Amino acid sequence: MxxxxxxxxxxxxxxxxxxxxxxxxxxxxxxxxxxxxxxxxxxxxxxxxxxxxxxxxxxxxxxxxxxxxxxxxxxxxxxxxxxxxxxxxxxxxxxxxxxxxxxxxxxxxxxxxxxxxxxxxxxxxxxxxxxxxxxxxxxxxxxxxxxxxxxxxxxxxxxxxxxxxxxxxxxxxxRDGLRLKGGLAAHQRRRLVEFIDAHLAEPLSLGTLAQLCNLSEYHFARMFRSSFGMPPHQYVLARRLHRARQLLQGTGLPLGEVALACGFASASHFAHRFGQTVKVKPGQYRLAMADR
CATH class of the missing domain: 2.60.120.10 (Jelly Rolls)
Known part of the structure; x- marks a missing residue:
């Protein structure tokens, strides 16, 4: 924020x-x-x-x-x-x-x-x-x-x-005349985006993501931040919350199942993270989207 x-x-x-x-x-x-x-x-x-x-x-x-x-x-x-x-x-x-x-x-x-x-x-x-x-x-x-x-x-x-x-x-x-150094290649970014979105329900480690790019965890973390503008854990959390909003708006899944589908260990952890970012509880979000 x-x-x-x-x-x-x-x-x-x-x-x-x-x-x-x-x-x-x-x-x-x-x-x-x-x-x-x-x-x-x-x-x-x-x-x-x-x-x-x-x-x-x-x-x-x-x-x-x-x-x-x-x-x-x-x-x-x-x-x-x-x-x-x-x-x-x-x-x-x-x-x-x-x-x-x-x-x-x-x-x-x-x-x-x-x-x-x-x-x-x-x-x-x-x-x-x-x-x-x-x-x-x-x-x-x-x-x-x-x-x-x-x-x-x-x-x-x-x-x-x-x-x-x-x-x-x-x-x-x-940008004109820009020479980029230190970031991930286009094919690496695409592979990461696709992999992360396909595995949001699973625990994702820095080592797993770094291995996709054949990099050490240290160099991967630096290069990821250079390319994505945020550390890997923040990006993964943002994608999980994005998926949660989709499920809350488009399905009738119970909140506990939404939490598990988005990689959160419990409904309470999910509700805490969702509230921190979206500023309302998941149930309130679902009700508001249903009234649109």
């Missing part, structure tokens, strides 16, 4: 006397949402360590980037602010703005599982005042939900995953 103190874009707005935080919620899986209102302000973001997807919910017609004063914002316009970017903004008049923050680990996971690409080869393209009606509709749906209600918080997480996946499919480009 991304602590709010480490979200530089969030902290920049939070430190402004003009901006007002309406809502904020940790959505699980390393994603945070925030809804802001602001008026007559100036903001500067300097090389944040996280990515930000934003949407103008209302107003913004007097808002522009200092380096692009001829382009103004407006309702439903989106901005993609990648980690490491620099930007300065002038806010004339009033606006209402929704943000979705996520870190490099979530970006890397999506590159591997959705795009089947080495994350270090790819980068988010910085975009200002982008037209994307589908993403804007998701943001409007997100802001209409009660983020503190467990059932609706599940929907916010689902919407955030849809936004992240859509952004990866539409806003990711190849």
């Amino acid at each position: 991304l602590p709010l103190a480490h979200l530089q874009v969030f902290q920049a707005l939070h430190g402004s006397s003009s901006a007002r935080l309406e809502h904020c919620a940790e959505l699980g899986d390393g994603m945070v949402a925030a809804l802001w209102s602001n008026r007559h302000d100036a903001q500067r973001y300097e090389g944040p360590s996280h990515h930000t997807l934003s949407c103008y919910m209302a107003g913004g017609t007097g808002t522009f980037r200092r380096d692009r004063p001829d382009r103004k914002g407006s309702p439903d316009k989106l901005c993609v602010l990648p980690a490491g970017h620099d930007s300065q903004w002038v806010i004339n008049g009033e606006l209402r703005l929704a943000h979705l923050y996520f870190g490099e680990a979530q970006f890397a996971h999506g590159c591997v599982t959705l795009l089947d690409r080495e994350p270090r080869e790819l980068q988010l393209r910085e975009s200002t005042f982008l037209d994307d009606p589908l993403q804007a509709a998701r943001f409007h749906h997100l802001t209409r939900l009660n983020w503190q209600e467990p059932g609706e918080r599940i929907l916010t997480s689902s919407l955030a995953h849809e936004m992240l996946g859509h952004m990866l499919l539409t806003q990711v480009g190849i």
Whole structure:
């Protein structure tokens, strides 16, 4: 999870006397949402360590980037602010703005599982005042939900995953002139992804995964983290919880059987891990998904 103190874009707005935080919620899986209102302000973001997807919910017609004063914002316009970017903004008049923050680990996971690409080869393209009606509709749906209600918080997480996946499919480009060192080869990544997904119900050791790549555990762990953006155990846990969400939504299996099918030793251990990440109990998640 991304602590709010480490979200530089969030902290920049939070430190402004003009901006007002309406809502904020940790959505699980390393994603945070925030809804802001602001008026007559100036903001500067300097090389944040996280990515930000934003949407103008209302107003913004007097808002522009200092380096692009001829382009103004407006309702439903989106901005993609990648980690490491620099930007300065002038806010004339009033606006209402929704943000979705996520870190490099979530970006890397999506590159591997959705795009089947080495994350270090790819980068988010910085975009200002982008037209994307589908993403804007998701943001409007997100802001209409009660983020503190467990059932609706599940929907916010689902919407955030849809936004992240859509952004990866539409806003990711190849890095120019990059020479990669130390990561896993494409065929090794594919083999690992397929093996892990096929054996989620079984105990998986570092040695078993390293053997698939003919590497020592030490070198495998380093190379895996370079390629996937997270250690092997975190990746396996993320895949187990993803499978659990699928089973909770698409089957009537008892919670104990869902736990075993996803590699958890007990229903209580499963419930603890699921609650830590998704922020609700497995039973609440199932009920909320049934009501969609």
